Amino acid sequence: MxxxxxxxxxxxxxxxxxxxxxxxxxxxxxxxxxxxxxxxxxxxxxxxxxxxxxxxxxxxxxxxxxxxxxxxxxxxxxxxxxxxxxxxxxxxxxxxxxxxxxxKDVPLGVTADANYVIGPEDMLDISVWKEPDLTRTVPVRPDGKISLPLLNDVQAAGQTPTQLATHIKESLKRYVTDPQVTVIVTAINSQRIYLLGEVTRAGAYPLLPGMTVLQALSSAGGFTQYAHTQKVYVLRERNDGQVKLSFNYKDFLNGRNPEQNVVLKVGDTIVVP
Incomplete structure (x- = not known):
């Protein structure tokens, strides 16, 4: 018009x-x-x-x-x-x-920091300076390894990006003069949390360093109009069994019990009744 x-x-x-x-x-x-x-x-x-x-x-x-x-x-x-x-x-x-x-949707893959520990199903960007044939993006296999030219299988899970870059550099010295290697985690798929119930976008989300309950709820788009915001809880697996951590959203907004906004761990499930 x-x-x-x-x-x-x-x-x-x-x-x-x-x-x-x-x-x-x-x-x-x-x-x-x-x-x-x-x-x-x-x-x-x-x-x-x-x-x-x-x-x-x-x-x-x-x-x-x-x-x-x-x-x-x-x-x-x-x-x-x-x-x-x-x-x-x-x-x-x-x-x-x-x-x-x-x-704009929350991306499933989020770049990690230097202290992040690589895990299975993560995506890695391996760059070797002035060596385009050795530069590529690779997934971490379920067994924790990645496949690279000249080196075949390399153990990636359990290492930080810096540690893995150093390991690849030392291994490439047999084939390349003074290799300069950079490793970047382009997608975090190994460390996830889950949101269920009355949230806008329920599902699995990457666990970012220091992520709290409130931050996770925000990533999922917040509550729906039917949510019981005073009865939110986190399910967490421990060696002695599963525990239930309560989170009262209204109390938290009013400044009561701020400690209930806990830092999440791998595998935590947030439930919004």
């Missing part, structure tokens, strides 16, 4: 400008004819041959008026279209920005 309105406005502007140009041309021609009639016959045609300077000035003024009229007539009517196009582009940028803010 906005595009159609802009198009109609631009068309109306073009029509009005054409009418104005026609009027200007008519007025210019009429003015020139009127001035021409006021001149004596010999002066009116004095510009053809040698003439006094006053006569040349009068005829020059007439030619200037005619040039202005013709220039006005030849000017393109592109301003409305440009303005309309600019407006459409601005609206598109605003729409994209708003869409990105409101519907």
């Amino acid at each position: 906005d595009a159609m309105a802009d198009k109609q406005t631009g068309q109306h502007f073009e029509d009005q400008l054409r009418i104005a140009r026609i009027r200007i041309i008519h007025r210019g021609v009429a003015s020139m004819a009127k001035g021409w009639r006021r001149l004596p016959a010999k002066e009116a045609f004095s510009f053809v041959g040698a003439a006094p300077s006053a006569h040349r000035q009068t005829s020059g003024t007439m030619w200037t008026s005619l040039a202005i009229c013709l220039l006005t007539c030849l000017l393109p009517v592109s301003l409305p279209a440009q303005q309309s196009t600019g407006k459409t582009q601005d609206n598109s940028k605003v729409l994209v920005a708003r869409t990105g803010n409101f519907v």
